[in-house]
Amino acid sequence: MTMAPKASYGISRRALLLGAAAIPALSGTLLPAFAPAQTPAEPLPSWNDGAAKQAILDFVRTTTDRASPGYVAPEERIAVFDQDGTLWVEHPIYxxxxxxxxxxxxxxxxxxxxxxxxxxxxxxxxxxxxxxxxxxxxxxxxxxxxxxxxxxxxxxxxxxxxxxxARHPRWKRPYTELVYQPMLEVLRAFRDNGYKTYIVTGGGQDFVRVYSEQVYGIPPEQVVGSVGGTKFGYAKDGKPFLTKEPKLLLNDDHAGKPEGIHLIIGRRPFAAFGNSVGDRQMLEWTAAGAGTRLNMLVLHDDAAREYAYGPATGLPASKIGTFTQALYDEAKKNSWPVISMKNDWKRIFPFD
Amino acid sequence: MTMAPKASYGISRRALLLGAAAIPALSGTLLPAFAPAQTPAEPLPSWNDGAAKQAILDFVRTTTDRASPGYVAPEERIAVFDQDGTLWVEHPIYxxxxxxxxxxxxxxxxxxxxxxxxxxxxxxxxxxxxxxxxxxxxxxxxxxxxxxxxxxxxxxxxxxxxxxxARHPRWKRPYTELVYQPMLEVLRAFRDNGYKTYIVTGGGQDFVRVYSEQVYGIPPEQVVGSVGGTKFGYAKDGKPFLTKEPKLLLNDDHAGKPEGIHLIIGRRPFAAFGNSVGDRQMLEWTAAGAGTRLNMLVLHDDAAREYAYGPATGLPASKIGTFTQALYDEAKKNSWPVISMKNDWKRIFPFD
Incomplete structure (x- = not known):
């Protein structure tokens, strides 16, 4: 179900295309859905040219080019993505x-x-x-x-x-269709360049793991979320089972995000994408690592195609909900590129 | 640092050898240490022929052969390994x-x-x-x-x-050299066939992650262990850091092993290797899954080359420590193959 061709792990797009003739010999039983002809001509087709798109392309090129001082070894390539409001719609409720x-x-x-x-x-x-x-x-x-x-x-x-x-009240579609096509392309571009992509969500780890592979091409073991304990026991027939317990092990939001990254991944990410104040510490933790790091924020400024909230509303900070003005200011101060849904994205959803 | 060639992910050894000529085109920047000529002629060279070796080879073949009813999709291929006493020496102390x-x-x-x-x-x-x-x-x-x-x-x-x-008191060598060469070959054989190999240890997750990649070819994100919480904070210069807290989140032993597997991996393993009663629930949890599963125990019955303890001593159950007679009996009852260090392993350590 993983959408990235495994054989391309750690290999740049150019090397993949150059070596494409060799792939079928290796991919026989592994990559039924993959054919070189389907490789898109450029990695971010739903993005308008601009600073945000360029920041992503530059980061991927810099960190995968062996000749670059920002080169990152394949096993260190970790990119983390908040889910709600970053990969899919979070309004009117999670x-x-x-x-x-x-x-x-x-x-x-x-x-x-x-x-x-x-x-x-x-x-x-x-x-x-x-x-x-x-x-x-x-x-x-x-x-x-x-x-x-x-x-x-x-x-x-x-x-x-x-x-x-279940259907979303506005689009009358399954929630799993309300994912941002441009972000699916970012996930794919990272994976095509050897990055392991992780979801790091305030939502429930067990909940997101149910659909992460199908929806994002992210396997369950690469989902970090809020998580409760389980309890091992035996059924009457002797069969073992795990029961979900009301004991919270990790609230994977705010300071919990770097804590959850340490718990589940054990490595500091090189790239982090978020959209709200709950992602602040994850971005700071990522930014504080040595070498080239990328931190980006999705700004919801497109009421026509999705929603406008947070700093895009122009409201005073006290009236702004999850995406506080303070985080937006921190992004500006640190030159973390901000993604304008309105200006940077040609389309929002796969069905657009 | 991962020792398995990434390009072989999900591909049988035979397919890898048949397709070996194609590998250099793909592996240019990725696999500096890999050369087809170094591929061993057979996957478990340090194993004597016998039921234990055959059980491993049969399992790997059955679960990776698309024509087999026991076929396992690549993304589901998870194999878990206890560490102390299963992958390396656990005596005289952990x-x-x-x-x-x-x-x-x-x-x-x-x-x-x-x-x-x-x-x-x-x-x-x-x-x-x-x-x-x-x-x-x-x-x-x-x-x-x-x-x-x-x-x-x-x-x-x-x-x-x-x-x-630090040096082990008996062999006067670094602890990281006291790994079982036959088990390194098992890890490699699983990875060569598309399995993700995980350590699931009662030991500290953060401790084992320090050396898992170098010693076992297992990246830190594939280590599940006993783990405490961390606390996010800021240094005086504003730099964020994580402090290790004395709060235990998971005691990854006995019932904690399947709980830890659910927490970190979120999938049920298809193969599990252990050696002591602390591995019992992990083996039971693995065995209870549908389809073909493999559970194996390492029996320490080689006082000359390593140690003899547990059931190998012939002592009554009440005198046996970590590897109880009850688990040994359970293995026999369930036809879980038992690995005799003395009889199944040609050599114990890489330096032998």
Whole structure:
């Protein structure tokens, strides 16, 4: 399912094209979907020419050119990507929160005593306005009730089932289609040049792992997220299983992002992409490494094709939500390139 | 540093040899150490013919042959290996414990008040007999004092320094040389057939990651171990850093092994190698998956070339330490092949 041709690992696009005639001999059983003719003529076709596109191309070239002082050894090539708002749509609510809210009736069916208890009562009412006002502790109760207590296999099956039928309220499409085509091309360009691409998300690690390979070409073992413990046990027939526990091991947001990177990857990334203040420490941690590093922010400034929020609104910092003015200012100060969805992206979604 | 040629990922040894002429065109910048002429004629040269060797060869062939009902897709190919006693020597004490004991003087130099406090007093005395009698809570105090409180970079540098000078008491060689040559060949055979090889150790994840790539060809992101939290902070100059905290996130032993596999990998392995009762749940979790699975145990029955302990001693179960008779019986019952160091291995160490 990995979308990058494995045989190109660590090899520049030019070398790949030059060596293309040799690939079928190696790729017989491995790369059914890959054919040299399908290789795009240039790596970022959905990007307009500009500083953001150039920063990506320059970084990849510099870090993979053995003659460059910024050369990075293949095994060190790690690039990390926030998910919500960086790889796919995060409005009006995080996809995983939509899943949790939709799962409440099933949880209440198993535990009827929750029916008249808040916050479950409000969710069951279907009153979107009241649900939007739920407090953080209430949301945490919903997350704990809907994301734990089942086996890891049952959870995976349930998420798959939900993803197949749930639709985004604005586009009436599966959430998994609301990924940013230009960012899929960035993931591909990094992988084509030997980078391991990781998602580093505040969302649930187990949730994102269900679809990461299919949607992003990122295998589950390259997803770092907020994660709870599991508990090993045996069924009556002696078969072992893992149950998802309500014990939080890592809140993979803000300072938790570099901590999660250390926990799961154990190497400092050379490139990091984010969009909100929750990505700040991940970007700082990446930037603080020696050698050439790339940090970029996605700016949501396209109300017509997606959304405009954060600094793009021109509102005072106090009114800005997840993408604070302070992070935007830090990006400017550090010359971290900012990606304007409106100006840098020719199209937003694969279906555009 | 990865020892497996990346271009062979997912490709059988036979296909690799048949396609060898094509490799240089692809591997120009990637595989400096690789040359087809160096490929060994057969994959497990340090193994005697027998049931154990055959079980490994059969498993690899079955799971990589597209025509076989046991075929495993490349992205699902995960093999896990316990470290201590499975990949390298674990007697007379775990290497990491040796590191921690050697580090005590440096810790006491920074905190002189520990000098007259147990268990540090005993360790400083250098009395090996008294040290061998330290209780588990005492050892935990030593581990906490020597493995936490520093930045992740300082820890890595200190472990590297220690590994360069420390010597095993019996062989008078660096601990990193006391790896089992036959198991290095197993790791290589799995990787040559598209398997991702992981270490799943009760030892410290950060400790093993320091040398895993150099010693086993396993990159740090493929090491699962016991792991504590880290804490993100800023130095006075504003530079971010991660401090190793005394908060245990995962005790990666016994039931913790399948839990750690889920945490770090998120896929069930197809093959698992262990040697002690701490590996039991990992083997059971692996065996319980659908399709073809391989579980194997290393039996330490070679006092002349390494050690004899566990069931090989013929002692009653109550006297047997880490490798209990119960696990050995479970292996027999489930037809998990047992590797006899004495009979199955032509040589033990790379320097033999």
């Amino acid at each position: 996809t995983q929160v939509a899943y949790c809210l939709d799962r409440v009736p099933a949880v209440v069916a198993e535990k009827p005593e929750l029916k008249s208890v808040e916050p479950f009562k409000t969710v069951l009412s279907g009153n979107r306005e009241a649900m939007a006002k739920l407090s953080l502790p209430d949301l945490e109760k919903i997350l704990a009730a809907t994301l734990t207590g089942m086996s890891v296999e049952d959870f995976e099956a349930d998420v798959k089932k939900w993803l197949a039928t | 290497t990491q414990v040796a590191y921690c004991l050697d580090r005590v003087p440096a810790v006491v130099a920074e905190k002189p008040e520990l000098k007259s406090v147990e268990p540090f007093k005993t360790v400083l005395s250098g009395n090996r007999e008294a040290m061998a009698k330290l209780s588990l809570p005492d050892l935990e105090k030593i581990l906490a004092a020597t493995l936490t409180g520093m930045s992740v970079e300082d820890f890595e540098a200190d472990v590297k320094k220690w590994l360069a000078t």
